[in-house]
Amino acid sequence: MITKRSARLRHVLVGLVGAVAIAAGSVAAQAANKELKIGFVGVTSGPAAAWGISNVRSMQARAAWINETGGVKIGGTTYDVNIVTFDDQKDPKRAIAGMEKMAQEGIHYVVGPNVDDGAAAVRPVAERNGIIYFPYAFPKALYTKPASNAVLGMVANYQSGPAIYTYLKDKKGVKTVAFIAANESDPLSQRDGGVAAAKALGLKVVSDSVTYQVDTTDFTPVITPVIKTRPDLLVLSGVAPANAPQIIRSARELGFQGLISTETAQDATVLREGAGSLADGFISVGGASTPEIASDAMKEFVARYTKMFGEYNDESNTKVYALEYILETLKANPAAMNDVEAFKTTMDTFSAPNPYMKGDAVLKYVGTSSFGQRRQVAVPLVVNEYRDGKFETLFVAEVD
Template sequence: MNMLRNVIRLLLVGLTLSIFGVTTSHAANKVLKIGHIGVMSGPAASWGLINKYAALAGAEIINEDGGFEIGGEKYDIEIVSLDTKQDPRVAIAGTERLVYQEGIKYIIGPNVDDTTRAVLPVLEKAGAFNICYGWHRELFTAPSKNTALGMIAGYQSAPVIYKYLKEQKGVKSLACVPRNDASGLNSRDSCVEAANQLGIKITSSDSTYEPNTSDFFPIMGRIIGQKPDLIVLSGVAPSDAPLLIRAARELGYKGLMSTETAMDANIIKEVAGEMANGFVSVGGASAPELRTDAMKRFIDRYSKVAGEWNDEAGTKVYALEMLLQTLRVAGAAALDDVELFKAAIPKVNAEDPFIKGSEARLKWVGQSYFDQLRQVSTPMVVTDFKDTDFVTLFIGYVE
């Protein structure tokens, strides 16, 4: 019931905010609409809601500070947000509304491979660009040029996490447990590839569960029977993770568990509690030791917009910032022409306002993975769940 109340609270906050999102504006400024489309209902709702709240919070701060300057003119930022319901058909319809009815050229989302793949033809036909959170390499590799990855992908973090667990925790075997959809299966493939590279024995990779599953005891029973040192929850949704963890622990599993997807500490705490201690995941890029004053301000504003802070927002804050910084480099003509935006991508290299240290830069990366710069540079903050929240294990970067 606590988890249900938590999810309902998130949804109610979303409903009480206008989909146009930003109330603070300056009469003399022009308005730049930025779209958001993501999953905001169902088991994966927190992924899209965090994107929405991060964009709203970032836009409010920009507008309060007088707007964002592009080509010598100030723009107030307006966020237009739509729910994909984790359905490719709904995602297509929503994207068409954003680009054709709202006239939007730059979009944040969707959140997974299926919906991202579905909207690519719409983006290309309309001449629009998005920062998404699906992972599959084909999404960001030519001939696809109008989408970019907004976070660390599983195939980038998995080798790093497994190497750490092998060296520090003695992991010699693992089981990959994927959700049976494109994102889950792609994450499973990354799990298998990374394990093979590191010489870690794979005890299972073909046992899957369907989206909206509520009873995870059968699948976890099969997995635990093979006695892996590590169970990897491949592509797991935030509300499914604690149920899988709880099932494994109640069945007697004493080993390690991890995922490469973004989690919600509040849901984990309420559903799995102490049983989730030691659960390893990629957290938001907002480890306390890294935070600048700008990040602290964002955290405060996000908490007011969403009702509470979520660590994953420390990664999602970068989407709006990177779109705007690239538009600033490209110039005002890029507001209506994404070809100019794409041409400016290699030129973006600004100080990261959210992370301490001279090495932290706002830039586009991904050349070695996609043969083009189609990924936002964000810190890889690998975390360990302890009692009520995530604790940083280590920090890295992708180039």
């Protein structure tokens, strides 16, 4: 009896020692690298969740990849990247609370918010607390002096629109254009920018007043008056990926045979499921995952993202970049770890190879033409055409 009890006790003790050893090992492994917190403040719930989820998942997939391969080395110290997230529910008040949370956690670099009003609302908090943030919002006031803490994380519609319209005018003979937008600040401002760009190029705008509620589910009644104007090109200004296939489908079913385009990023699976072959020829802005330009690193990113979350989102083609820019800039100037002024100084001269594109593309800060200072990441302006369930690159351009 005593022997049995002793044996059981010995087993328990061995188990405990083993568990302690594993725990200690784990702590030691974690303690090997310091932690670098990067924030995300954006919308990850509700009707616009798709905007922010593709954003934050891009960051999480990239951070996991970096951490798995030993971390990121900045100024002789190796860090594991920890993404701290905050769901602002597309509410400017919540976005402010999110940015304040980032400040309390001592975070100096934040990706987001995803929309115009949120990005404008967080500006005072970011400037007061020494935070550089990378919004996906287009108001120029965020990026022009005296503002200096916001860095546009993508190509703005007033940059991509003229390039797309010029291409379609020259190559496809487009002469008339109609615009439709959701009744929200982002799509409306994008529509106004698009209308101005189209007019400047000599295109005739035949309809620009039709708008729809963001929660519209049936677009046939909405789009009918626009189709009656028979434009050569129908522009879906600032269209959400959830709405694009439905609008395309309604337009095609109503007999529209012209071109359809947008200046926002879309997802091929969503288009295929929602509109099928009716979406063939749809033109949108993408990132760098099309076979023609994607590097091996981009392919691995897509594979890792898919493995981590079950399904890739093509919107992430553009959203993979912000974290890369933050880390590469910090590597270029380690003093910027806790000093955003050093980060700003580095932005003027920063240059690093673009890991996601084939060829000699580089990461650099641009925006001099649009904002008078380098406050935009140089995401390649990749214009895609959807066909047979996938995107094909129509042309690639650069933003200065």
